[in-house]
Amino acid sequence: MDKIISTLEKINPIDSSLLESTQIRLDNLTKPKGSLGRLEEFAKRIVAITGKRNPSLAKKVIITIAGDHGITEEGVSAYPSEVTPQMVYNFLRGGAGVNVLARHVGAEVVVVDMGVAVELASHPDLIVRKIAMGTKNFAKGPAMSREQAIKAIETGIEITEQIINEKKVDIIGTGEMGIGNTTPSSAITAVFTNKPVQEVTGRGTGIDNETYARKISVIQKAIELNKPNPKDPIDVLAKVGGFEIGGLVGVTLAGAANKIPVVIDGFISSVAGLIAVELKSDVKDYIFAAHASVEIGHKALLDRMQLKPILDLNMRLGEGTGAALAMGLIDAGVKILNEMASFEEAGVSREK
Amino acid sequence: MDKIISTLEKINPIDSSLLESTQIRLDNLTKPKGSLGRLEEFAKRIVAITGKRNPSLAKKVIITIAGDHGITEEGVSAYPSEVTPQMVYNFLRGGAGVNVLARHVGAEVVVVDMGVAVELASHPDLIVRKIAMGTKNFAKGPAMSREQAIKAIETGIEITEQIINEKKVDIIGTGEMGIGNTTPSSAITAVFTNKPVQEVTGRGTGIDNETYARKISVIQKAIELNKPNPKDPIDVLAKVGGFEIGGLVGVTLAGAANKIPVVIDGFISSVAGLIAVELKSDVKDYIFAAHASVEIGHKALLDRMQLKPILDLNMRLGEGTGAALAMGLIDAGVKILNEMASFEEAGVSREK
Numbered sequence: 191m192d193k194i195i196s197t198l199e200k201i202n203p204i205d206s207s208l209l210e211s212t213q214i215r216l217d218n219l220t221k222p223k224g225s226l227g228r229l230e231e232f233a234k235r236i237v238a239i240t241g242k243r244n245p246s247l248a249k250k251v252i253i254t255i256a257g258d259h260g261i262t263e264e265g266v267s268a269y270p271s272e273v274t275p276q277m278v279y280n281f282l283r284g285g286a287g288v289n290v291l292a293r294h295v296g297a298e299v300v301v302v303d304m305g306v307a308v309e310l311a312s313h314p315d316l317i318v319r320k321i322a323m324g325t326k327n328f329a330k331g332p333a334m335s336r337e338q339a340i341k342a343i344e345t346g347i348e349i350t351e352q353i354i355n356e357k358k359v360d361i362i363g364t365g366e367m368g369i370g371n372t373t374p375s376s377a378i379t380a381v382f383t384n385k386p387v388q389e390v391t392g393r394g395t396g397i398d399n400e401t402y403a404r405k406i407s408v409i410q411k412a413i414e415l416n417k418p419n420p421k422d423p424i425d426v427l428a429k430v431g432g433f434e435i436g437g438l439v440g441v442t443l444a445g446a447a448n449k450i451p452v453v454i455d456g457f458i459s460s461v462a463g464l465i466a467v468e469l470k471s472d473v474k475d476y477i478f479a480a481h482a483s484v485e486i487g488h489k490a491l492l493d494r495m496q497l498k499p500i501l502d503l504n505m506r507l508g509e510g511t512g513a514a515l516a517m518g519l520i521d522a523g524v525k526i527l528n529e530m531a532s533f534e535e536a537g538v539s540r541e542k
Numbered sequence: 543m544d545k546i547i548s549t550l551e552k553i554n555p556i557d558s559s560l561l562e563s564t565q566i567r568l569d570n571l572t573k574p575k576g577s578l579g580r581l582e583e584f585a586k587r588i589v590a591i592t593g594k595r596n597p598s599l600a601k602k603v604i605i606t607i608a609g610d611h612g613i614t615e616e617g618v619s620a621y622p623s624e625v626t627p628q629m630v631y632n633f634l635r636g637g638a639g640v641n642v643l644a645r646h647v648g649a650e651v652v653v654v655d656m657g658v659a660v661e662l663a664s665h666p667d668l669i670v671r672k673i674a675m676g677t678k679n680f681a682k683g684p685a686m687s688r689e690q691a692i693k694a695i696e697t698g699i700e701i702t703e704q705i706i707n708e709k710k711v712d713i714i715g716t717g718e719m720g721i722g723n724t725t726p727s728s729a730i731t732a733v734f735t736n737k738p739v740q741e742v743t744g745r746g747t748g749i750d751n752e753t754y755a756r757k758i759s760v761i762q763k764a765i766e767l768n769k770p771n772p773k774d775p776i777d778v779l780a781k782v783g784g785f786e787i788g789g790l791v792g793v794t795l796a797g798a799a800n801k802i803p804v805v806i807d808g809f810i811s812s813v814a815g816l817i818a819v820e821l822k823s824d825v826k827d828y829i830f831a832a833h834a835s836v837e838i839g840h841k842a843l844l845d846r847m848q849l850k851p852i853l854d855l856n857m858r859l860g861e862g863t864g865a866a867l868a869m870g871l872i873d874a875g876v877k878i879l880n881e882m883a884s885f886e887e888a889g890v891s892r893e894k
Contacts, residue, residue, distance in 0.1 A: 220632055221639050222620070222747035226863065227836065227856025268574070268893045276890040280572055285883025287573050293881075294874045395574035396893070484579065502854065503871070504579025511578065518870060519855070522646045529645075531637025538628040541620045541748070 193344040194469070200447035204238040204475040212237045212527065219530040220538045228500070232478070232523030239451050239476055244528050245360070247451075247521040250297035251353060252363035252510040253441050254281060254288060255346070257305030257434035258324030259370035260333065261412075266405040267370045268395045271324075275306050277367045281509075282313050288365055288509035295518035297363065299510065302349055304342060305368075305433030319345045321433045325374075328412045332429045333374065339428035339436055346440020347447075354448055362445045362452050363480070363517055364459040365510020366434045369395075372485060375461040377409045377430035379487040381418045382464060383494055390487030392457075392506075423468040431465075438462030443469070446476035453520065455513040456483035456506065460491040467495050480516035481505055545696040546821070552799035556590040556827040564589045564879065571882040572890045580852070584830070584875030591803050591828055592712075596880050599712045599803075599873040602649035603705060604862040605793050606633060606640060606717035607698070609657030609786035610676030612685065613764075614722040618757040620747045623676075623721045627658050629861075630719065634665050639859050640717055643866035647873070649715065651862065652705055656694060657720075657785030671697045673785045677726075680764045684781045685726065691780035691788055698792020699799075706800055714797045714804050715832070715869055716811040717862020718786045721747075724837060727813040729761045729782035731839040733770045734816060735846055742839030744809075744858075775820040783817075790814030795821065798828035805872065807865040808835035808858065812843040819847050832868035833857055 212234040217223045224230065236245050256278050262271050280286045281301045284293075292299045302317045303310055307324035310316060321342050325333040334342070353359060372394035379390040387409045393402055409430075416429035427436050439462045445452035446466070454463040454477055466473045474495050481501035482488060492499060500516045533540055564586040569575045576582065588597050608630050614623050632638045633653045636645075644651045654669045655662055659676035662668060673694050677685040686694070705711060724746035731742040739761045745754055761782075768781040779788050791814045797804035798818070806815040806829055818825045826847050833853035834840060844851060852868045885892055 219639075220629065220637065221859050225747070225857065225859040226639060227858070229855060229857070270891055270894055273891050276888065277572065280883055280888040280890060283883070283888070285572065285881075285888050287571075287578060287878060287882060290877050290881045291874055294870075294877055395577070500855075501871075503581060503852075505577065505581070506579070507573050507577040515871065515874060518646075519853075519867065522643055522867060525642050525646055526639060529637075529642045530639060531632055531635070536628065536632040536635070536637050538632060539622055539625050542622055 191340055193347055194340065197347050197443050197447045198470045201470050201472050203472045208238040209234045216527060218532045220533055220536050226526055229523035229526050232520045233527040236451055236524050240449055245524055247360045247524050249358055249360045250295065250517050251357060251359045252288060252292055252297050252299045252365050252513055253302065253350065254299055254365035254367060254510045255302045255304050255434040255437040256367040257432050258307035259368055259374060259432055260325045260327035261329060261373050262370040263327045264329050264408045265401060266373045266408055268397045269369050271307060271369045274367060274369045275308050275310055278303060278306060278310060282315055286509060287507050287511045288514060291511050291514035295514050297514055297517055300353055302437060304345060304437040317349060319349065325432055328416060328430050329408050332416055333431055334428050336424060336428045339424050342433045342436025343440040346437035347444045350441045350444035354450060359450060361517055362441065362450055363510050363513030364438045364441055364452065365455050365513060366438060366458045366508055368432055368434050371432050371458050373405060373409060374430050374432045374435060375458045376487050377412060378426055378461045379491055380413060381420050381426050382468065383490045385490055390490055392485040392487060423465045427465055435462050439465045442466035442473060446473045451478060452476055453478045453480050453513040453516050455480050455510050456508050457485035457488045458508055460488060464491050464495055478516060478520060481512035543692050545699055546692065549699050549795050549799045550822045553822050553824050555824045560590040561586045568879060570884045572885055572888050578878055581875035581878050584872045585879040588803055588876050592801055597876055599876050601710055601712045602647065602869050603709060603711045604640060604644055604649050604651045604715035604717050604865055605654065605702065606651055606719060606862045607654045607656050607786040607789040608719040609784050610659035611720055611722035611726060611784055612677045612679035613681060613725050615679045616681050616760045617753060618725045618760055619722045620749045621721050623659060626719060626721050627660050627662055630655060630658060630662060634667055638861060639863045640861035640866060643863050647866050647870035649866055649869060654701055654789060656697060656789045669701060671701065677784055680768060680782050681760050684768055685783055686780050688776060688780045691776050694785045694788025695792040698789035699796045702793045702796035706802060711802060713869055714793065714802055715862050715865030716790045716793055716804065716814065717807050717865060718790060718810045718860055720784055720786050723784050723810050725757060725761060726782050726784045726787060727810045728839050729764060730778055730813045731843055732765060733772050733778050734820060735842045737842055742842055744837040744839060775817045779817055787814050791817045794818040794825060798825045803830060804828055805830045805832050805865040805868050807832050807862050808860050809837035809840045810860055812840060816843050816847055830868060830872060833864035
């Protein structure tokens with residue numbers, strides 16, 4: 191728990207005076223005031239997060255963490271669990287959605303195994319830090335022990351700090367792979383937002399009506415059985431969470447502690463983001479919400495964090511795909527600040 | 543008028559069977575069906591527009607056309623008309639918003655003067671095809687003659703076809719610069735959508751309440767005076783339009799006629815898009831709406847064309863800034879189709 195505590199202590203609110211001074215600089219560029227809308231918001235917040243007057247987001251890294259879920263025994267997913275390791279290999283070969291979109295925006299994808307239920311073949315680009323061979327079935331008891339939940343978060347922090355140091359990262363995106371992981375995500379969302387399970391549970395990879403009804407029932411019973419305590423985010427993670435979710439909590443905390451912006455992807459990454467924010471509310475200043483997921487629970491999560499999604503493209507793939515696209519737009523905002531001419535430089539007249 | 547007629551004759555509906563066959567290919571890639579949402583829609587439509595199985599959008603060009611407006615005599619803008627030529631020089635030096643965002647997505651900006659009210663200094667990257675030294679004040683009579691309106695559209699077609707041939711363009715974005723040009727744009731929107739002027743008139747670059755009330759009144763009176771006929775799009779352009787708007791009608795038509803996708807930027811570019819669609823409804827198959835502008839008339843235009851904006855970032859700068867960002871996202875969709883692994887290639891199990 192020491193690593194979590196010391197990381198939380200390093201996280202401070204961003205300097206709001208930098209938001210204001212950067213807006214003044216943006217207002218001096220050759221455009222009507224505020225006319226680049228959210229691009230200006232992105233630029234301001236990146237300055238306030240990094241403390242740099244002219245930040246660069248050249249080095250973009252997406253950390254995609256994989257884990258398996260015992261809850262799949264209850265028949266809650268359209269895909270078999272064997273797809274989790276198969277997709278990890280797909281990430282490593284560069285053939286998955288996140289690889290394509292990361293290449294498109296100039297981001298690197300780092301793949302981490304924190305709980306895939308089989309031993310994966312070693313690969314130079316795969317980081318293996320398994321907490322266990324998948325979580326336990328939380329329909330029958332906690333998904334993991336409290337110690338494992340702490341270890342998952344701390345492992346996420348360690349991996350991220352190593353990546354930040356080695357690669358001189360400017361911006362981090364979060365992503366995940368884990369067959370069944372919308373089920374723990376909906377459970378966690380219901381616990382923190384206190385909304386009925388059916389209002390925060392969607393169809394994940396695309397399940398039929400019968401499976402959807404079962405998924406809702408499984409989550410309702412699991413919350414009754416395990417009684418996760420929303421005042422204790424680590425308890426929630428342990429009882430109805432997942433290892434990749436815990437890992438991404440650590441990624442998000444490490445970003446905030448190191449003044450690196452974190453772009454959270456969709457539903458599952460936002461669950462991890464919310465756990466991080468529940469651990470320390472200042473974390474939300476460092477988070478950008480990449481997109482509005484099709485998963486119906488996503489909006490409740492973003493509302494609780496007071497975050498507005500950047501994109502709304504009807505996506506629901508996860509992996510970090512939305513984070514990749516959003517990073518490109520945040521970078522565009524920063525370039526506006528760094529590269530646009532001022533009224534004086536361009537000899538352009540101001541408002542009458 | 544011959545050039546317009548021959549261009550309209552070349553425009554055909556896209557082949558909807560290609561939309562269906564491309565969806566089958568997308569469904570075979572390693573992701574749940576439809577989970578990349580609108581990226582899949584972009585990929586399908588680019589295939590259907592180009593007729594190419596694996597299209598590339600590598601060569602992106604934004605055509606930004608400038609023109610001045612006699613209506614500024616009525617005091618409808620927050621900026622003086624001298625800003626139009628000043629901003630053209632800013633485009634040519636690479637310091638404007640559209641330059642920054644075009645560089646960000648790998649697009650080239652082509653700057654065209656079709657009616658700036660002063661003679662611009664010659665520049666190797668500036669195309670000068672003035673129809674006149676600005677439009678006339680349409681509060682007192684038509685903005686231009688019918689012959690000038692036709693010439694503006696035909697000039698847009700000629701310039702675009704030359705650029706397509708010289709640069710081997712894969713996708714075109716539209717952009718504009720013209721102090722006062724939200725006033726003709728709102729007038730045109732009111733004429734085609736038959737909505738009250740105040741419902742389709744916004745604050746442009748940022749005018750105060752008094753100027754805003756005057757702008758609405760000027761447009762209402764100009765429509766009464768000039769009686770533009772919504773059944774005759776060229777009449778509407780002539781009576782309450784602008785030269786850059788006419789030029790962009792031509793750009794849009796030339797894109798459609800040459801099977802090149804056209805990304806229309808914000809409010810003013812969408813007015814040009816709508817005139818093109820009113821001339822031939824099949825044009826809309828070739829258009830992508832870049833973003834939802836803050837200008838309140840924009841939604842009515844997109845609704846009439848049945849287009850859904852790609853981005854919603856509270857932008858209202860014009861120039862082609864939104865088109866640049868949207869081109870990046872459309873390209874991302876095409877890369878998904880071209881670069882993602884199939885279930886067979888990646889050895890990933892399908893749905894149960």
